Amino acid sequence: MVTIAEPLIHQYDVPGPRYTSYPPVPSWSSDFPAERWTDALRAVPSQDPFALYAHFPFCATRCLYCGCNAIPTQRRDKVDAYLDDVAHELALLTDALGWGRPVHQMHWGGGTPNLLTGAQTERALRLLTDAFRFEPGAELSVECDPRVVTDGQLQHLRSLGFSRVSFGVQDLDDHVQRAIGRIQPVALVRDVVQQARRAGFAQINLDLIYGLPHQTRASVDATIDEVLALHPDRIASFGYAHLPNQRAHQRAIPLEALPGTVDRVELFRHIVDRFTDAGYAWIGFDHFARQDDPLAVAQREGRLHRNFMGYTTETGPHLLGIGMSSISEVNGVFAQNAATLGEWRERVQAGALPLVRGHVLTDDDRLRGGLIKQLLCNLELPRASVPESLAPALDALEATARDGLVTVQSERVAVTELGRYFLRNLCLPFDAYLPPRTTDRVFSRTL
Ligand code: SF4
CATH class of the missing domain: 3.80.30.20 (tm_1862 like domain)
Known part of the structure; x- marks a missing residue:
């Protein structure tokens, strides 16, 4: 049984897609x-x-x-x-x-x-x-x-x-x-x-x-x-x-x-x-x-x-x-x-x-959509599957390790049990279509 700290919930409580498709x-x-x-x-x-x-x-x-x-x-x-x-x-x-x-x-x-x-x-x-x-x-x-x-x-x-x-x-x-x-x-x-x-x-x-x-x-x-x-x-x-x-x-x-x-x-x-x-x-x-x-x-x-x-x-x-x-x-x-x-x-x-x-779908959509699907379905991302152009997104995903949501290993980033409660959030860095925060009423909250 994991413990989910309250500040973490507030930090990650944002609107976001359920990713039944990307985009x-x-x-x-x-x-x-x-x-x-x-x-x-x-x-x-x-x-x-x-x-x-x-x-x-x-x-x-x-x-x-x-x-x-x-x-x-x-x-x-x-x-x-x-x-x-x-x-x-x-x-x-x-x-x-x-x-x-x-x-x-x-x-x-x-x-x-x-x-x-x-x-x-x-x-x-x-x-x-x-x-x-x-x-x-x-x-x-x-x-x-x-x-x-x-x-x-x-x-x-x-x-x-x-x-x-x-x-x-x-x-x-x-x-x-x-x-x-x-x-x-x-x-x-x-x-x-x-x-x-x-x-x-x-x-x-x-x-x-x-x-x-x-x-x-x-x-x-x-x-x-x-x-x-x-x-x-x-x-x-x-x-x-x-x-x-x-x-x-x-x-x-x-x-x-x-x-x-x-x-x-x-x-x-x-x-x-x-x-x-x-x-x-x-x-x-x-x-x-x-x-x-x-x-x-x-x-x-x-x-x-x-x-x-x-x-x-x-x-x-x-x-x-x-x-x-x-x-x-x-x-x-x-x-x-x-x-x-x-x-x-x-x-x-x-x-x-x-x-x-x-x-x-563009090539970029297929790439990002494939990575999002990897996270949502396989709960991990092989680092080799992320090209240099998406390094900032990978960095953002890896940064969630400080909150215990992923573990960063030499060949992959793996979602932890705690991270599964924030799975939609972990996909957001790879989404090139997110609307600006002020107009983002189209999506439900991720949590
Ligand atoms: S109105 Fe009720 S039964 Fe009909 S689709 Fe909506 S939730 Fe389902």
Whole structure:
């Protein structure tokens, strides 16, 4: 168990990207020519497999802490209209790519993908399987909201080939749940996890959030006890990002009930202790996985990867995002779809790929992005991988040794256990796109 000194927390409490891409999305150009994206799609060799991300933005209600691109609705016909537009987008993509490109992995996120009815789920899957050729053994994963999922729905998703399910648990304390507008009793979570097991899901992930209003060490302990009793394969523990200027609904969260930064860090340190004591491997900075889970194996073998979906074993060069706000990377070209339903819909209905931002990786981006990924995934940086031009960044990283965050060895700089709590900070010296401090409201705090 490490001790994290308070002055250290204050020193490193700054805004910073989560580095699911480098450069981060806010640095991409909003004046990105669609032809550049189409050219990138056309240039993909025909045998190259894709990972797909499909975004389903609708939710039954809006949780007050939500940081996703979500649309609360009770109307299922909105989903039908959305699927009509997904069909338009897929037609545009396949115009550029050709039909039947191989897919080896697909994830459905949201929003709440399990808000779709059975018929809508089948239609959505058919649209995708008609456009792409899914390889035998392709991994299909889906996010489900425990409050609206049913036993029959889990069996249906499993029968369609989904094998990994992620349930948003967040926190199981009543007081916290009321403050974040998400009531989800422990018994309900227990039931849906058991239903998912009975339905035959091979992998079950549970997502938690720390830094929520009214969370205490005792309340977090109680949540962890329940989570451990459910034996998930993976657990994500995300820090709550309070950005009320960007997400107006978060203003309903009582500011005075939010733990301060020191308490947040202490909560997370406790979470790390509890899950690692229980035998889970700590992955990167915010995930935990059973020792035999592919994510833990990949980290041990230095094959861990990070992309728009977070930590992954996926190493392919092409990730296609489908649906409003989704993000893609193909051959070193990034693209983001319009983040509002209206704009995304207008574009696909007009026969235009709906991207609103994009970026073509430069050699410098690849170099810096590779070093950042090394730190985030392998928790070390071979000194030989840092060219002379980035010596100041390496110096800045090495300087954190005085705070105990890294150890400087002859061939590498290694992140210490203490340094893992500051992993995002350790990447900042390599980021050439950081905005000036006075205008840096786009990123959450690193701690
Ligand atoms: S269910 Fe998830 S995506 Fe939907 S509002 Fe709640 S946090 Fe946001």
